[in-house]
Amino acid sequence: MNHRNAPWAPTAAAAVVLLALTGCGGSASAQPADDTFVFATGKDISCLDPHVDGDMPQASIAANYLDSLVSQDKDGRIHPWLAESWKVSEDGLTYTFKVRDDVTFTDGTRFTAEAVKANLDHMVDPDTQSGTAGGYLKPYESTEVVDDATAVVTLNRPYAAFLEVLAQPFLGMESPTALKRPQAENCNSPVGTGPYKIVDYVPQSKVSLVRNEDYNSAPPFAQHQGPAYIKNLEWQIVPEDSTRYGLLRAGQVDALDLMPSVHFAEAEADKNVALVLQDRPGNPTNLMLNTTRAPFNDLRVRQAFLRSAYVEAGINSVYFGTVTQAGGPLASTTKFYSPDFEDAYRPDPAEAARLLDEAGWTGRDKEGYRTKDGKRLIVHFPYTPAVWPTAHQALVTQLQASAKQAGIDVRIETGDFASVSEQGNNFDYDLRADYWNTNTADVLRIVFSSEYTESAGFVPNGSGFRNKEFDKIVNDALATDDPAVREKLYYQAQRIVSDNALQLPLYNQASQLAVRTDRFADLTLEPSLSLPYIYDVSAVKQS
Amino acid sequence: MSVALEPSTARDNRPGTPDPGPLSTRRSTAAKAAAALRKTPIGVWIAAALLAFLVIAAVVPSLLIRQDPYVIDPATAFTAPGAEHWFGTDQNGRDVFSRVVAGTGQSLLLGLAATAIGLVLGGLLGITAGVSGKWLDSAICRFVEVLFAFPGLLLALIVIAVSGTGIVTAAVAVGVGTAPGYARMLRTQTLQVIASPYVETALSLGRSRPHILWHTIVPNVVRPLFVLATLGVGQAIVWASSLSFLGLGAQPPAAEWGAMLADGRNYIQLAWWIAAFPGIFITLAALTTTVVGRHLQQRLEAEV
Numbered sequence: 001m002n003h004r005n006a007p008w009a010p011t012a013a014a015a016v017v018l019l020a021l022t023g024c025g026g027s028a029s030a031q032p033a034d035d036t037f038v039f040a041t042g043k044d045i046s047c048l049d050p051h052v053d054g055d056m057p058q059a060s061i062a063a064n065y066l067d068s069l070v071s072q073d074k075d076g077r078i079h080p081w082l083a084e085s086w087k088v089s090e091d092g093l094t095y096t097f098k099v100r101d102d103v104t105f106t107d108g109t110r111f112t113a114e115a116v117k118a119n120l121d122h123m124v125d126p127d128t129q130s131g132t133a134g135g136y137l138k139p140y141e142s143t144e145v146v147d148d149a150t151a152v153v154t155l156n157r158p159y160a161a162f163l164e165v166l167a168q169p170f171l172g173m174e175s176p177t178a179l180k181r182p183q184a185e186n187c188n189s190p191v192g193t194g195p196y197k198i199v200d201y202v203p204q205s206k207v208s209l210v211r212n213e214d215y216n217s218a219p220p221f222a223q224h225q226g227p228a229y230i231k232n233l234e235w236q237i238v239p240e241d242s243t244r245y246g247l248l249r250a251g252q253v254d255a256l257d258l259m260p261s262v263h264f265a266e267a268e269a270d271k272n273v274a275l276v277l278q279d280r281p282g283n284p285t286n287l288m289l290n291t292t293r294a295p296f297n298d299l300r301v302r303q304a305f306l307r308s309a310y311v312e313a314g315i316n317s318v319y320f321g322t323v324t325q326a327g328g329p330l331a332s333t334t335k336f337y338s339p340d341f342e343d344a345y346r347p348d349p350a351e352a353a354r355l356l357d358e359a360g361w362t363g364r365d366k367e368g369y370r371t372k373d374g375k376r377l378i379v380h381f382p383y384t385p386a387v388w389p390t391a392h393q394a395l396v397t398q399l400q401a402s403a404k405q406a407g408i409d410v411r412i413e414t415g416d417f418a419s420v421s422e423q424g425n426n427f428d429y430d431l432r433a434d435y436w437n438t439n440t441a442d443v444l445r446i447v448f449s450s451e452y453t454e455s456a457g458f459v460p461n462g463s464g465f466r467n468k469e470f471d472k473i474v475n476d477a478l479a480t481d482d483p484a485v486r487e488k489l490y491y492q493a494q495r496i497v498s499d500n501a502l503q504l505p506l507y508n509q510a511s512q513l514a515v516r517t518d519r520f521a522d523l524t525l526e527p528s529l530s531l532p533y534i535y536d537v538s539a540v541k542q543s
Numbered sequence: 544m545s546v547a548l549e550p551s552t553a554r555d556n557r558p559g560t561p562d563p564g565p566l567s568t569r570r571s572t573a574a575k576a577a578a579a580l581r582k583t584p585i586g587v588w589i590a591a592a593l594l595a596f597l598v599i600a601a602v603v604p605s606l607l608i609r610q611d612p613y614v615i616d617p618a619t620a621f622t623a624p625g626a627e628h629w630f631g632t633d634q635n636g637r638d639v640f641s642r643v644v645a646g647t648g649q650s651l652l653l654g655l656a657a658t659a660i661g662l663v664l665g666g667l668l669g670i671t672a673g674v675s676g677k678w679l680d681s682a683i684c685r686f687v688e689v690l691f692a693f694p695g696l697l698l699a700l701i702v703i704a705v706s707g708t709g710i711v712t713a714a715v716a717v718g719v720g721t722a723p724g725y726a727r728m729l730r731t732q733t734l735q736v737i738a739s740p741y742v743e744t745a746l747s748l749g750r751s752r753p754h755i756l757w758h759t760i761v762p763n764v765v766r767p768l769f770v771l772a773t774l775g776v777g778q779a780i781v782w783a784s785s786l787s788f789l790g791l792g793a794q795p796p797a798a799e800w801g802a803m804l805a806d807g808r809n810y811i812q813l814a815w816w817i818a819a820f821p822g823i824f825i826t827l828a829a830l831t832t833t834v835v836g837r838h839l840q841q842r843l844e845a846e847v
Contacts, residue, residue: 240808240809241809242808242809242811242812260809262809262810262812262813263812266812310617313617313618314617316617317617317618317620317634317635317636318617318620318634318635384790385790385805386790390809390810391634393795393806394634394635394806396795397615397635397795397796398615398617398635400795400796401613401614401615401635401796402615411794412794412795412796413708413794414708414790414791414794414795415707415708416704416708416791419707
């Protein structure tokens, strides 16, 4: 899951922000009724169909209107969902799925093996521009529909993480009838078999969903069967941190995500508000160093930059201890995570200076920046503040200042989402703000292997790192089920990433929800990506 | 031309030529000026004083700044206003007072530059429309009407969308955003001047058209502009701050009022001073330039 947001026109976005700040809309003046749950998400949704692009806000809402082929429990084990059972061939290349025959999409289309094929084909279609789902499915070859209930999926190489990624809402099953429509239309009104269905979407404002009365395919991690308890679900898009939090405190929304760190203490003291916190596995929030061009094509300059960064001080001051600092290329909750790389690049100005001297950046200009052949050491960092938490914006400013101490001129170049992501997909940057949430250590392959320096949509490997030894290690790790072997291989992979100073790890991604407890109960997290799951929410009995 | 600005001629004041006329004119000139100053409302004086302070902050910030506005110190983040930090510190431990002062120059310069760009663009369009007949006039008018369909700030955002972010583009963007308004005012002004008796006189005296344009029309059209510009600067400062607020103007870590306001808005419950002081200064800058500008405009109108 890349970090992206709506491909909004900058003008429209800015205008909306302005309106949101200046207007005092009266829409949410009254307390919502008992049969409507209002969720406020802090990041705009580019396209409601999570196959397209593939950012966290898409998966969040998808978890509430799409079902997946398989499900995952809290311990990472895989269970049936829309697929009742499956068989994997000896060589790991063929998966035979038996799917349920009693499930119907909310547009009336029946769920069959044909739908499995249509969905997987849709995700890998270059026109879908699927950075996330399509990225996960690079080993996918084809699907053969044997009969209505049997789909045979063929891969081009063993892929031990296949079922795990299938459990993510990014790879949820959509109606093949709906998928045939033009992409823009499907983006606004995708159709699933899930507990809710989308009835209205006002971009950059809200998505209205209503309960699927015929729902009969709840996953094993759900706490009940049949239709959801709450009739209406309103998914508001409120990027402004303090506004979103204010709405929750005022009781105008029932839950929010991206809980602003500055308000944690206050929320914890409020007896009507509960926090739901869960660190996510994957590649932690980081700054990716582009190794394909100067100055970061020089390992010593990359190491010097990492040595210049006082991440811990920044995190403590602006995040108020609400996030955990990340050490290496894997978030600490990821299976096969090794703590050995946490201190690989402790802040060390003397070492940074030594490395820069060695790399030939020995001159100094009158502003104190290092130079080589009369040219200043400049690091370009295109950045869209609107899609990052407030604290992240402060953190990157602090890192800019600490890099300046080392003589590195980090230029934070703020831009609208569209132009920044275009630069991001074309290696037109030196630093790129990133993260990748996924439920497997295979994230190393996606974020650092050669294969992922190219993509139809978002380019996952923002470092542009190409290393044959590394590629072999992470692919070998997919070809075996032996945990001891995989652990060893993933250890080597983490070491290579760390040794090559490909990214500056900042902090672990986390689901940080705040929920009002006075009207509704049982907002849970779906286990694969720890996303808010509304299906089991019920109204609190008023006494 | 007003009486007050009429040059009094020294020739008539030679000793021994008792000619009370010009002498009384002189006296009344001085008296009128003094009276005008006395009549100036106290609010305008306050505005002028504040404006003077802002200009000092803009021109010689080193007189006022006590700490480096760019040095971060996470350990002292969110310090409340006090003796050490008059306006407190921000989320990165930077001194808010120093940053507000450091941002004055940029904000005022942006306001002036944007207004100048708006006036020049608007002037070219408006005067051209006014002096040229029929189809060109009508083409320019339609074009300006199309621009008018967009709110000014939206027009500025379009310019940013096309040409990218940054402080220079922000100035151009705001200038372009204000240009249609100036263009329309200047066209009307030009038409009035053309219809005036002195242009007719000039024509009947056989002056060439370019001569009339440059020596008669343009000066008379442009003069009221300066007052208009003072009024415009306040608006331009607010717009430029808006662009920076949206992350489309000044780039971090620049101390720009709009950007500081944007930085501070999410901390407002914890540390109100981060957003409040830049906000107050945006308001002050816009208010003082507008009050002074309006006063000048009234003076001018009274004289004309």
